[in-house]
Amino acid sequence: MQFFGATEINPSPPAVTASGNNAHMIYIFNRNGVCLLYREWNRSLHTLNAQQDQKLMFGLLFSLKSLTAKMDPVSVEKVNLGVPQLPGQGCSFHSFRTNTYKLSFMETPSGIKLILVTNPRTGDLRESLKYIYNLYVEYVVKNPLYTPGTPIKYELFNTTLDQYVRGLG
Amino acid sequence: MPAVAPRSGEAIFASAERINSELFTLTYGAIVRQLLTDLEEVDEVNKQLDQMGYNIGLRLIDEFLAKSNVSRCVDFKETAEVIAKVGFKMFLGVSATVTNWDAEGTTCSLVLEDNPLVDFVELPDTCQGLHYCNVLNGVVRGALEMVSMKTEVTWVRDMLHGDDAYELQVKLLKQIPEEYPYKDDE
Numbered sequence: 282m283q284f285f286g287a288t289e290i291n292p293s294p295p296a297v298t299a300s301g302n303n304a305h306m307i308y309i310f311n312r313n314g315v316c317l318l319y320r321e322w323n324r325s326l327h328t329l330n331a332q333q334d335q336k337l338m339f340g341l342l343f344s345l346k347s348l349t350a351k352m353d354p355v356s357v358e359k360v361n362l363g364v365p366q367l368p369g370q371g372c373s374f375h376s377f378r379t380n381t382y383k384l385s386f387m388e389t390p391s392g393i394k395l396i397l398v399t400n401p402r403t404g405d406l407r408e409s410l411k412y413i414y415n416l417y418v419e420y421v422v423k424n425p426l427y428t429p430g431t432p433i434k435y436e437l438f439n440t441t442l443d444q445y446v447r448g449l450g
Numbered sequence: 451m452p453a454v455a456p457r458s459g460e461a462i463f464a465s466a467e468r469i470n471s472e473l474f475t476l477t478y479g480a481i482v483r484q485l486l487t488d489l490e491e492v493d494e495v496n497k498q499l500d501q502m503g504y505n506i507g508l509r510l511i512d513e514f515l516a517k518s519n520v521s522r523c524v525d526f527k528e529t530a531e532v533i534a535k536v537g538f539k540m541f542l543g544v545s546a547t548v549t550n551w552d553a554e555g556t557t558c559s560l561v562l563e564d565n566p567l568v569d570f571v572e573l574p575d576t577c578q579g580l581h582y583c584n585v586l587n588g589v590v591r592g593a594l595e596m597v598s599m600k601t602e603v604t605w606v607r608d609m610l611h612g613d614d615a616y617e618l619q620v621k622l623l624k625q626i627p628e629e630y631p632y633k634d635d636e
Contacts, residue, residue: 314631340632391511391515391597392596392597392628393512414515414516418513418516418517422509422513429508429509
């Protein structure tokens with residue numbers, strides 16, 4: 282399915298499987314902690330109100346990144362816990378799994394963080410997150426009416442995203 | 451899953467949708483012309499072009515990162531190489547060379563032999579102070595700011611002023627790491 286005319290997207294989307302909607306929700310944050318997008322498809326348990334939930338998620342990732350960099354047994358660079366890091370520096374974690382869900386994470390050097398929560402049997406979603414990042418670039422960043430740093434309110438992006446996530450195996 | 455290798459500037463440029471380069475050049479020329487008519491002062495026009503470039507750069511960085519797949523650059527030297535070889539090639543179709551590194555490695559020059567923005571352009575006597583391609587300054591500055599680098603970008607050589615090439619000097623002022631944005635009162 283060609284979304285963007287003749288432009289080749291790298292990577293090309295994985296094959297669509299018919300496993301229904303098994304993604305629970307997605308968050309997209311920018312480097313200042315603003316939640317650009319929050320969409321849920323399948324979330325039965327709501328613990329906090331939306332704003333607190335987003336803050337919690339962002340805080341969690343911020344701490345996890347710092348922690349994983351500190352605990353790295355292989356890295357040569359010295360990292361101090363709590364010291365702010367440049368986005369993309371140090372080792373970066375990409376997913377964690379519990380018995381009820383899997384959280385996949387991707388951060389770009391420009392500070393855009395993508396978080397996708399799915400069922401625990403999902404495989405490695407790094408390529409999928411890259412594809413979603415491409416969607417973000419094409420439908421949101423390139424839209425001249427979009428102000429960077431504000432929440433995304435574009436139906437076209439939302440529908441395309443929904444369609445893509447529905448196809449994730 | 452193995453990481454996807456970064457794509458070269460050539461490959462991305464070849465796969466991108468094309469428009470007529472004359473259309474691009476003439477559109478840019480029309481923008482500069484209109485700014486000169488509206489603002490009249492050459493310095494104001496330079497500032498406005500830089501601001502426009504800055505706004506472009508803020509958005510361009512995401513497209514660049516998405517298409518080129520480069521991971522975080524280790525130091526400023528690598529950053530400059532990536533801008534010159536991948537960035538310029540991808541968006542303008544010409545690659546630049548990186549020269550004139552200073553002792554600390556925080557200032558360098560990007561030299562462009564060929565610049566599609568200035569095809570057919572000759573500056574009249576009334577506009578001798580105009581930096582016609584000032585939008586490029588803004589783009590580099592805006593894009594680098596989104597990857598946590600505060601820079602200062604100035605023109606050293608400009609073919610429209612009689613020099614033999616276009617030389618942009620990029621100076622790294624400081625790196626701004628990500629701070630935890632929420633206040634600790636909650």
